[in-house]
Amino acid sequence: MSMPSSDLPSTSVKHLLSPELFWDVRMDEVDLEKHAAWVTQRVLEYGDWPDWQVLVRHYGQSNLAAIVTGIRSLHPRVLAFCKVWFNLPESAFRCSTNPQSL
DSSP, X not given: OOOOOOSSOHHXXXXXXXXXXXXXXXXXXXXXXXXXXXXXXXXXXXXXXXHHHHHHHHHOHHHHHHHHHTOSOOOHHXXXXXXXXHTOOGGGSHHHHSOXXX
16 A cells, blocks of 8 residues: 555644544654554544545545555444445455454
8 A cells, every 4th residue: 555645744634633633642753654544543433524534635545445444443333434435345344344342
């Protein structure tokens, strides 16, 4: 997977994301490429539409699809959104093939 697809520098992307999403870490130490799945999951589960649009612009649609389909656990609401957004069947998502036990 080649990332990012954006012309935005990572530092700009970090400042465009809602800071409350990353209250527990120092954002200047987060590597958006190395931690792409973690950042994406945070935005999907706790972010808002502008945060999602920042990720779409930074990673690109195809890179985001690869990231999201590889995430181990997604809230059912997030999974439903991603199925529609990426136009993919539920079976394409790792979280649906290896569901977490409660």
